[in-house]
Amino acid sequence: MSSTDGVPVSAPKPSDIRRPSRVILEGRRSGPISDRRGGKAKANKRTLAIALALLLPAIVSLALFRLWPAGKAFVTSFEELSGGFGFGNYEYLFSTPDFQQMIFVTLMFNLAINPIQVVLALALALLIQQRLPGTTLWRMLAFAPTALPIAVGAIVWNIAFREDDGLVNSFLATLGFDKLPWLTSTSLAMPAIIIMACWVGVGYWMVFLLAGLNEIPQSILQAAEIDGAGWWRRTFSIVIPLIRRQLLFVLIAATVVNFLMFAPVQIMTSGGPNGSTNLIMYSAYTQAFGFNDQPLAAAHVVIVMSILLVIVGIQFKLLKSKDGDN
Amino acid sequence: MTIAVLTGIFFALPLWWILISAFRPELDIFRYLDPLSAQSLIPFRLTLDNLTALFAGTFLRATFNSIFVAAATVIIGLVISVLAAYALSVLEFRGRGLIFLIVVVGFLVPFDAVAIPLGEIFTDLSLRNTYAALILPGIGNGLAIFVLRQFFIGIPKDLKEAASLDGAGTWRILWQIYVVNSKPALVGAGLILFVFQWQAYLWPLIVISDDSMQVAPVLLAKLQGQAEYGFDPGQIFAGTLILSIVPIFLLLRFQKNFVQSVATSGLD
Numbered sequence: 222m223s224s225t226d227g228v229p230v231s232a233p234k235p236s237d238i239r240r241p242s243r244v245i246l247e248g249r250r251s252g253p254i255s256d257r258r259g260g261k262a263k264a265n266k267r268t269l270a271i272a273l274a275l276l277l278p279a280i281v282s283l284a285l286f287r288l289w290p291a292g293k294a295f296v297t298s299f300e301e302l303s304g305g306f307g308f309g310n311y312e313y314l315f316s317t318p319d320f321q322q323m324i325f326v327t328l329m330f331n332l333a334i335n336p337i338q339v340v341l342a343l344a345l346a347l348l349i350q351q352r353l354p355g356t357t358l359w360r361m362l363a364f365a366p367t368a369l370p371i372a373v374g375a376i377v378w379n380i381a382f383r384e385d386d387g388l389v390n391s392f393l394a395t396l397g398f399d400k401l402p403w404l405t406s407t408s409l410a411m412p413a414i415i416i417m418a419c420w421v422g423v424g425y426w427m428v429f430l431l432a433g434l435n436e437i438p439q440s441i442l443q444a445a446e447i448d449g450a451g452w453w454r455r456t457f458s459i460v461i462p463l464i465r466r467q468l469l470f471v472l473i474a475a476t477v478v479n480f481l482m483f484a485p486v487q488i489m490t491s492g493g494p495n496g497s498t499n500l501i502m503y504s505a506y507t508q509a510f511g512f513n514d515q516p517l518a519a520a521h522v523v524i525v526m527s528i529l530l531v532i533v534g535i536q537f538k539l540l541k542s543k544d545g546d547n
Numbered sequence: 548m549t550i551a552v553l554t555g556i557f558f559a560l561p562l563w564w565i566l567i568s569a570f571r572p573e574l575d576i577f578r579y580l581d582p583l584s585a586q587s588l589i590p591f592r593l594t595l596d597n598l599t600a601l602f603a604g605t606f607l608r609a610t611f612n613s614i615f616v617a618a619a620t621v622i623i624g625l626v627i628s629v630l631a632a633y634a635l636s637v638l639e640f641r642g643r644g645l646i647f648l649i650v651v652v653g654f655l656v657p658f659d660a661v662a663i664p665l666g667e668i669f670t671d672l673s674l675r676n677t678y679a680a681l682i683l684p685g686i687g688n689g690l691a692i693f694v695l696r697q698f699f700i701g702i703p704k705d706l707k708e709a710a711s712l713d714g715a716g717t718w719r720i721l722w723q724i725y726v727v728n729s730k731p732a733l734v735g736a737g738l739i740l741f742v743f744q745w746q747a748y749l750w751p752l753i754v755i756s757d758d759s760m761q762v763a764p765v766l767l768a769k770l771q772g773q774a775e776y777g778f779d780p781g782q783i784f785a786g787t788l789i790l791s792i793v794p795i796f797l798l799l800r801f802q803k804n805f806v807q808s809v810a811t812s813g814l815d
Contacts, residue, residue, distance in 0.1 A: 272638045278630060283687055286683060287658070290661035291664070294663070297664065359551070366561075370747075372764040373767060373787050380771075483659065484748040505663055506663065506749070518663055521663075529656055
């Protein structure tokens with residue numbers, strides 16, 4: 222670990238470390254020193270046994286609540302309606318117009334929302350970084366929606382998007398615009414979900430970027446300012462390159478979250494109108510619990526997992542490259 | 548500056564709307580929205596009726612369920628994570644790197660992705676409508692393990708070696724050197740575990756069908772979806788307020804730790 226890469230390392234400060242009192246330690250002097258005599262091999266074996274015992278609960282929960290269902294979905298996805306075993310569910314998924322639309326909608330949603338969230342989070346972080354009057358208040362306001370479960374955010378925005386008497390339309394009407402059929406129009410339902418998801422999520426992603434911004438030495442920015450670089454120039458040539466790791470991390474983490482977007486769809490649109498907001502997790506849910514078609518739902522799950530594994534693989538590479546020799 | 552104000556409005560207005568609507572008589576909630584007027588945003592009549600009505604129903608129980616499930620997850624999850632993090636950072640054994648890789652990558656696959664097949668498994672095991680069903684999937688958390696492990700690595704090894712020479716066993720070293728000195732990481736890991744449960748929606752929707760076992764966000768969504776059975780927006784806003792108080796309190800209290808250990812550990 223090093224702190225040279227722009228991100229503060231979460232390690233304890235030496236002054237913070239509380240040392241156990243001598244009395245406690247010396248009290249055990251007469252303890253099982255003989256353990257240490259069995260030679261290196263025995264000691265290694267013992268360490269391995271202790272390590273495995275300590276890791277057991279974590280590994281068991283990983284196996285039971287992640288790997289088992291993943292494996293089950295994988296196997297189930299090949300069970301065909303005819304009773305055979307093969308790629309039937311996948312063929313059906315990729316050849317039926319409704320599901321083709323679902324895949325298209327999911328991809329378009331992600332292509333739209335992920336860049337939007339990253340840009341907004343960056344704008345917000347830069348704004349807060351400006352130290353305008355009341356910075357703490359701005360920061361709290363942007364962060365506060367993050368505290369809400371996304372489902373609760375969706376419930377509120379569902380009311381806010383009501384056509385006749387919702388908050389959004391009354392705002393538009395006051396500004397002289399027409400009222401819009403947000404959740405009942407095929408072209409507006411998805412933007413409505415994106416707006417809602419940005420309200421909930423952007424403040425969270427902002428925190429990561431702000432942590433990066435705070436690591437940039439002020440001297441670099443001041444030097445650039447003296448050399449005549451304007452705000453935009455400084456932002457694009459210095460700030461953004463210096464926080465590219467954080468930007469990449471936020472982009473990946475947001476993509477994972479948004480691929481799994483479920484609650485807002487279920488609460489606000491039920492995938493409609495006309496399938497225009499039928500994201501893959503909602504489609505999987507309706508197949509499993511609406512139509513009771515477990516194999517088809519499992520095929521959805523396998524597709525989602527495959528996409529996420531690739532994304533998570535990239536994420537892990539990022540984690541690892543900071544991890545040095547450990 | 549204009550951008551700052553617009554952004555402020557985008558984030559603040561809905562929050563303010565939730566707050567005032569939670570304390571408004573039901574009739575007033577939509578009455579002043581069209582056209583917007585001072586009355587839209589400044590309530591002249593306030594009431595606690597929404598909150599009392601909400602708590603007279605099933606919501607109180609659901610809020611208790613949510614808090615109980617989150618608290619149990621934090622406690623059990625911290626124990627599991629501390630043990631695993633200790634093994635993966637302090638103890639030296641062959642295959643440590645590989646196990647670390649498996650644990651972290653395995654848990655990095657988000658839980659919601661496997662919620663549907665796991666729901667089938669839990670149904671087969673007759674675990675539907677139990678607290679165990681709600682708590683179990685949250686207790687193993689790769690990010691919590693990761694945060695603690697990174698912190699443990701930063702604690703000087705000589706402390707452990709000195710204690711070891713003095714005859715302290717694994718438990719004593721784990722507790723008196725690592726746990727006692729890792730408060731920021733423990734808070735960070737605790738928040739990660741808490742947020743996982745507080746945000747949960749798909750999983751409780753799948754494994755809980757009995758309203759008395761349901762968590763608050765799902766119940767609130769259900770109440771709202773039942774428009775025909777007397778949809779009561781005042782209660783919905785009151786419920787939203789309740790569900791945001793707990794995390795806002797925790798985040799304000801621990802914001803520094805949150806930023807330190809969660810925001811940066813994503814990258815460290």
